[in-house]
Amino acid sequence: MRNKSRAFTLIELLVVIAIIAILAAILFPVFAQAKLAAKKTQSLSNVKQLGLALQMYINDYDDRYVAGFNGDTYNGDWGEYLSNGTDEHVKWDFNVMPYIKSINLFFSPADSLAGKTLVSTESWAGVGISYATNGYLQGWNSGFNLHGPMGIVGWQGWLNSADGQMGSLNSGQITQPASTILLAEQDADDVQKASPCCGGGNWSAYGPWNVINDLADNVWGPTAIPHGEDVPLNPSVFDKAQQGAVSIKYSGQTPFVFCDGHAKSMVPVATDPNMNLQPQNNMWDGLR
Numbered sequence: 311m312r313n314k315s316r317a318f319t320l321i322e323l324l325v326v327i328a329i330i331a332i333l334a335a336i337l338f339p340v341f342a343q344a345k346l347a348a349k350k351t352q353s354l355s356n357v358k359q360l361g362l363a364l365q366m367y368i369n370d371y372d373d374r375y376v377a378g379f380n381g382d383t384y385n386g387d388w389g390e391y392l393s394n395g396t397d398e399h400v401k402w403d404f405n406v407m408p409y410i411k412s413i414n415l416f417f418s419p420a421d422s423l424a425g426k427t428l429v430s431t432e433s434w435a436g437v438g439i440s441y442a443t444n445g446y447l448q449g450w451n452s453g454f455n456l457h458g459p460m461g462i463v464g465w466q467g468w469l470n471s472a473d474g475q476m477g478s479l480n481s482g483q484i485t486q487p488a489s490t491i492l493l494a495e496q497d498a499d500d501v502q503k504a505s506p507c508c509g510g511g512n513w514s515a516y517g518p519w520n521v522i523n524d525l526a527d528n529v530w531g532p533t534a535i536p537h538g539e540d541v542p543l544n545p546s547v548f549d550k551a552q553q554g555a556v557s558i559k560y561s562g563q564t565p566f567v568f569c570d571g572h573a574k575s576m577v578p579v580a581t582d583p584n585m586n587l588q589p590q591n592n593m594w595d596g597l598r
Contacts, residue, residue, distance in 0.1 A: 349419040350560040354573050356415045357441060357493050361567035363409035364460075364492065368481050376405045377477025378443035378460040378521035402443055402460055416441060420559040421497035428498060438498030442555070444491045445477075445521040446535060446594040454525075457595045459484060459492055459569060462521055484596040487569035491581060491593050495565045496520060496532075497557040504532045504548040504555075522555055524594070535594045536578035537585060553578040569596065 367376055379401060403416055417424035418440035428438050445461030447454045456479060463477030484490050501520075524535045532548055532555035540552050548555065556564045556578050563575040581593040590598055 346420075346560060350563070350565065350575060353418045353420065353440075353495055353560075353565045354575060356418065357495065357565050357567040358571075358573035359410065359415050360406065360441060361492055361571050361573060363406045363415075365571055366409045367406055373481045375459040375478040375481065376402050377463045378402045378445045380463040380477060403439060418495055418497055418557075418565075420495075420557070421499055423498035423502060426498075428502065439520060440495055440497050440557075441493045442496035442520040442522045443493055444594055444596075445523040446596075447523045447525060448595070457597045458523070459490070459596050460521070461523060479596055481569065484569050485598060486596075488572070489593050490569045490596045491566050492569050493567045494522065494556045495559075496522065496555060497559070500548045500557045501532055501555075522594075524554075535592075536582045538579040538583040539586060554582075568593075 364375065368374060407413075414425075416439040421438065421440040423438035424440045425437050428436075443460035444458035445456070446458030447461065448457050456477075459479045459481075461477050461479075481487070521533070522535055523533050525533050534554040536552060536554040536556065538552060548557075553564070558564055558578060560575060562577055564578050565573060565575050566581070567573040583591050585592055589595070592598060
């Protein structure tokens, strides 16, 4: 006698669906965390390799870091930097190019605008990049003294210190290289949200917006270093809370590379717990 095959009952089918839904609810967050961890690892690798490239650069240039942005070469036509290369040394990314194997090192996998044209109507804008230099400045009343390794050359003469005019420090001036920040992740899509000018973003061909100098001048885009003493009134607002103008897409952490070449992900406020009470712990200050 032939056996009749028995179909699933409705209750059995619902039980199977429920089990699959439970497993999916358990596994999806795990997959998301694994994906985020992979992006974090890739970004750490990027800044590590950029840090090594910058070390090779200073070995070739008398131990002086490259300026984050050279405003003295500005001639009113940013398009020249992309078209004929006459002023190609305007940006740190241009200068470090000979020391890297791939332009993709400038692009974080967590940055939705990395490598993309940010301003379609302006030929000088370039594409989005994901890392900013430490060009920390001190002294609103004393000529903006450069304390970060890679700042801005004395654009329009308002940087009065000698190092400010050169736009960078000599590596020998960095008193604590193992705890002085060189580069930090600052994603173009975060900068675009915070900047009112020209569409915003970290541009490969325009420098002031990817030099973190703590001037708090939003005309040049977000520039604040983290400030642990600030009240985090709205941590989701880029550049206006404790984390400053660095991206925190990896469970509240940011990839940094330091002047000695090592890379590390940290909670941003740990780089500057309290500027007023703990100036010795301000990792943006290379002269502390």
